[in-house]
Amino acid sequence: MTRRVLITAGANGIGLVMAQAFADAGDRVWVTDVDAAAVAAVPSGIRATCCDASDEAAMITLFAAIADDWGGLDVLCANAGIKGPTAGIEDMDLAQWHACLAVNLDGAMIAAKHAARMMKPARSGVMIFTSSTSGLYGTPFRAPYVAAKWGVIGLMKTVAMELGPHGIRANAICPGSVNGPRIDRVIEAEAAAKGMTPDAVRQGYASGTAMKQLTDPEDVAAMALFLASDGAKMVSGQALAVDGMTYNVDP
Template sequence: MKRVLITAGATGIGLVMAQAFAGAGYRVWVTDVDAGMVSALPAGIRGSVCDASQEPAMQALFADVARDWGGLDVLCANAGIKGPTAGIEDMPLDGWHQCLAVNLDGAMLAAKHAARLMKPAKSGVMIFISSTSGLYGTPFRAPYVAAKWGVIGLMKTVAMELGPHGIRANAICPGSVNGPRIDRVIEAEAQAKGMTPDAVRQGYAAGTALKRLSDPEDVAAMALYLASDGARMVSGQALAVDGMTYNVDP
């Protein structure tokens, strides 16, 4: 039975991915900073409280994985926060640092410690959750955009370094995904732009070829594919799951 670890997997996209992997027969272990959500995980999904941006916590987590599972087949580096929404002239430095710490440092730490488990086995899959913001940018979201571009660069480097050891790495780039998180993003962007939340949401949908937002299940389906043997020659790719976004400024 294959083993998957998902950071920030107790809510949102992470939880939907966890349920999809469990449904596909994987052993699933998720982390989250929210102890209450970890304690409420569905049966069959193991959870640990862990801040993905802190190396001592990640070291302890992967030590537990090595002890209890003896290895790891799939990593989903999913931990992320939206960061501050503001024009660059008003961007708070502490908010910038926090956003990069969770989104980019967290991805690096997950890859670092997963590689130490996967290299001896000469196999493994790393899936990084970036964003379409990491492909072309988003106004008023400089920290998030910078972090998600960084995740793609990290992924490509990891794919090059670890490919000779039988390890694949790819990034999923969701667009706007239905759920509480995008609701908060839309509220903040509407305030920054002097628009109504409904107008911002409609602009997001109108800026895609399919004229709708994605669902978490769409992202989970891509993760399952990338983890599968059907994707055995897919590595180093940043794959958008967004209905083909072509207008990024609603």
């Protein structure tokens, strides 16, 4: 069966790899992103809209378009997120704190809210939230991001409880450090905050996993495909790490 899939922040990084994986599986895919240039460059066959996931008015317009064009939604990947500031708690800027939570947590809630309104009448659907291993363990110098990603897991579990009786499943993927431009920026900021070299921080992240390597975005996409499949029909309310088994969260 061809699924109708919405992925927020789907024109870059993990989201784009997810989008391509669902498209390759024969699904209809619609992505959003705030990066207009990336939206314009999304591969043909994937629909794309420039949209801020934390802007509810814009998301309402998006869901109305999905309802008009597709008549429903089968899979939501609430993937929008930003890294937020890197600083000790004593130096944390409140405006930056709020901005980080707005995208990472408010954006997930807004997407789930409007997806639920489409999925409940159909009595079926899958919601996949992108959290992080930071939402399982915490990460020094990343308080807003960590708080948001813990919040995403709590949101997911509550959504799973509320919507399970309506045939809707919800789970969260918790990637570890994923290869790509975002982790490069995180490593550079953390290196500056700790007085280390970026190479030393990167090696610390890798050595803190059992697999001794960073995760690839394709690994995260593979988990999303599984969670959206009938093979996961009894998997709900779970926060699933895709991280090579992180055991040292302070590289």
